[in-house]
Amino acid sequence: xxxxxxxxxxxxxxxxxxxxxxxxxxxxxxxxxxxxxxxxxxxxxxxxxxxxxxxxxxxxxxxxxxxxxxxxxxxxxxxxxxxxxxxxxxxxxxxxxxxxxxxxxxx
Amino acid sequence: xxxxxxxxxxxxxxxxxxxxxxxxxxxxxxxxxxxxxxxxxxxxxxxxxxxxxxxxxxxxxxxxxxxxxxxxxxxxxxxxxxxxxxxxxxxxxxxxxxxxxxxxxxxxxxxxxxxxxxxxxxxxxxxxxxxxxxxxxxxxxxxxxxxxxxxxxxxxxxxxxxxxxxxxxxxxxxxxxxxxxxxxxxxxxxxxxxxxxxxxxxxxxxxxxxxxxxxxxxxxxxxxxxxxxxxxxxxxxxxxxxxxxxxxxxxxxxxxxxxxxxxxxxxxxxxxxxxxxxxxxxxxxxxxxxxxxxxxxxxxxxxxxxxxxxxxxxxxxxxxxxxxxxxxxxxxxxxxxxxxxxxxxxxxxxxxxxxxxxxxxxxxxxxxxxxxxxxxxxxxxxxxxxxxxxxxxxxxxxxxxxxxxxxxxxxxxxxxxxxxxxxxxxxxxxxxxxxxxxxxxxxxxxxxxxxxxxxxxxxxxxxxxxxxxxxxxxxxxxxxxxxxxxxxxxxxxxxxxxxxxxxxxxxxxxxxxx
Numbered sequence: 001x002x003x004x005x006x007x008x009x010x011x012x013x014x015x016x017x018x019x020x021x022x023x024x025x026x027x028x029x030x031x032x033x034x035x036x037x038x039x040x041x042x043x044x045x046x047x048x049x050x051x052x053x054x055x056x057x058x059x060x061x062x063x064x065x066x067x068x069x070x071x072x073x074x075x076x077x078x079x080x081x082x083x084x085x086x087x088x089x090x091x092x093x094x095x096x097x098x099x100x101x102x103x104x105x106x107x
Numbered sequence: 108x109x110x111x112x113x114x115x116x117x118x119x120x121x122x123x124x125x126x127x128x129x130x131x132x133x134x135x136x137x138x139x140x141x142x143x144x145x146x147x148x149x150x151x152x153x154x155x156x157x158x159x160x161x162x163x164x165x166x167x168x169x170x171x172x173x174x175x176x177x178x179x180x181x182x183x184x185x186x187x188x189x190x191x192x193x194x195x196x197x198x199x200x201x202x203x204x205x206x207x208x209x210x211x212x213x214x215x216x217x218x219x220x221x222x223x224x225x226x227x228x229x230x231x232x233x234x235x236x237x238x239x240x241x242x243x244x245x246x247x248x249x250x251x252x253x254x255x256x257x258x259x260x261x262x263x264x265x266x267x268x269x270x271x272x273x274x275x276x277x278x279x280x281x282x283x284x285x286x287x288x289x290x291x292x293x294x295x296x297x298x299x300x301x302x303x304x305x306x307x308x309x310x311x312x313x314x315x316x317x318x319x320x321x322x323x324x325x326x327x328x329x330x331x332x333x334x335x336x337x338x339x340x341x342x343x344x345x346x347x348x349x350x351x352x353x354x355x356x357x358x359x360x361x362x363x364x365x366x367x368x369x370x371x372x373x374x375x376x377x378x379x380x381x382x383x384x385x386x387x388x389x390x391x392x393x394x395x396x397x398x399x400x401x402x403x404x405x406x407x408x409x410x411x412x413x414x415x416x417x418x419x420x421x422x423x424x425x426x427x428x429x430x431x432x433x434x435x436x437x438x439x440x441x442x443x444x445x446x447x448x449x450x451x452x453x454x455x456x457x458x459x460x461x462x463x464x465x466x467x468x469x470x471x472x473x474x475x476x477x478x479x480x481x482x483x484x485x486x487x488x489x490x491x492x493x494x495x496x497x498x499x500x501x502x503x504x505x506x507x508x509x510x511x512x513x514x515x516x517x518x519x520x521x522x523x524x525x526x527x528x529x530x531x532x533x534x535x536x537x538x539x540x541x542x543x544x545x546x547x548x549x550x551x552x553x554x555x556x557x558x559x560x561x562x563x564x565x566x567x568x569x570x571x572x573x574x575x576x577x578x579x580x581x582x583x584x585x586x587x588x589x590x591x592x593x594x595x596x597x598x599x600x601x602x603x604x605x606x607x608x609x610x611x612x613x614x615x616x617x618x619x620x621x
Contacts, residue, residue, distance in 0.1 A: 009608075009614060011601075011604050011605035011608045011609070012601060012604055012605075014604075014608045014612070014614070015604035015605075015607060015608050020608070020611070020612075023611065024607065024611055027611065028525070031196050031197065034196060035192075035193070035196050035197060038189065038192050039193075039349070042185070042186075042189045042345070042349060043342065043345065043346070045185070045345075046182070046331075046338070046341045046342045046345050047338075047342060049330075049331040049332065049341075050331075050332075050335075050338025050339075050341055050342065051338055055330075055331075056330045056331075056332075060312065061312040061315055061316055062312070062315040062316040062318070062319040062326070062329060063311070063312070063315045063329070064329055064330055066178060066330060066331060067178075067315075067329075070181065070185055073185055073188070073189060074188065074383055074386075074387065077188050077189055077191065077192055077379060077383060078379060078380065078383060080192055080196075081191065081192065081195060081375065081376050081379045082376070084192075084195055084196060084372075085372055085373070085376055088200070088368075088372055092368075092369065095611065095612040095613065095614075098612060099612060099614055
């Protein structure tokens, strides 16, 4: 990597950079919003099955709605995992740009 | 025990020993020992994470739970799967960017105080021991059944094997045993699922309509509520499952075996797919066992249902498939306990001995010796505890481990990465509150106290009504961390900025990893 700069990183300087603040904010918004959504979707299942009967009814043949809800959770997990990777790759590019911006400033 | 079974067992154990021998020649530094030198690729680490996750509890436990309790057993599959999103979204990358070998490293990256590292190491060791006792007790019972040997011989056998893997091959051997076992386990599961589906003419609708009549529960078998009738307790258990994974030391350790955050990320994707597909297949294993083995025979072999999958293999594929599945189950147990030994040893030797007692002043050679001594200590302690814990319920021990991980570790991990005001005091108070409240509430729970003699460890009314206390102890862990923080004036915003920059950008990962 970039040699001596890495041994003596001025973290305060990076933390004060406007681009870093923006990245952190954007990243945290994304992570926590989606975390809240998937945890809510997940915990709604036992809430619904414990206190209501709406998922106990048959949907297709003998298959009840609770299996469809579960299938939805599986699809959600795979979908959100890939969404995360796509997002994280774009965050990586911004993080790299920030490090480059910082290194230009140091030299 | 048949000749086929003996050949399968010898072949699989032999293969793992060859791997260990090969790995031992590549294990010379502490980093090799604890993290395979950080040299695993995304798919390798993904398979290894899957392997850690597809423990005997998953393979044997979930199949048995679904067979006996229908949809209620499937709750475990859902919880364990969605847990990956918590790991991926919240902890995986910051952990890789901040840590070296252990969870305590990561928290100490922000709070360089002995008491913080010591508390983090303590909670890791407690979790590892509970989890390991659960695996060893389960393993002992299973092998006793499979090989017809005494419980204590079985535990010693497993204990001896796991110590050999770890001692000689370190993380490299443990990871490769895990990878190969994950592939074999998936193969076995796919074959059984295929045979089950064939019985139902490859029609899911047929399968469900037959399952609605095949068990004594009738149509209720296909809906929740057969086993878990207390709503709050069910929700509490599901909270522990989904949040606990992100605090389990042997899972967290898997993020130090890769070189950077990108690889950590891709390994979670691999794991999510492999484990997800496996959990879909648990439906076939469970339904198949209920339909073609039957409740009576499953319960006769093991009251908790742990023999459902092997018995199903025997019913559908005869002796060869039965022997294969049993040998794979054995390898599964060995691989998981080896990973647990490593994570326990890293907390004991790296955190407590290397960083706290020796203040980080240990040579590379001493570190490797310490790591091996630590592994032996953890192995011996857990073997002794497992020998005395034969009658304990395995599922109860596992849920306790998940509950402590979710209550003691996760709140502090989140605060360390995301909360500027968090401080040393908050970290210590948070971890201790989570740890102690989980232990105390479980000690007062119906799993420990039951008015009917023999139904639990002690006879009497439970003071705390829930079997799994996560719904109370996880918030307590968060509140403890918060109160501990605001009661102390200490703040160090400069340190937080450093941690924040490192966690978000990975800028220093070169210094911390190698």
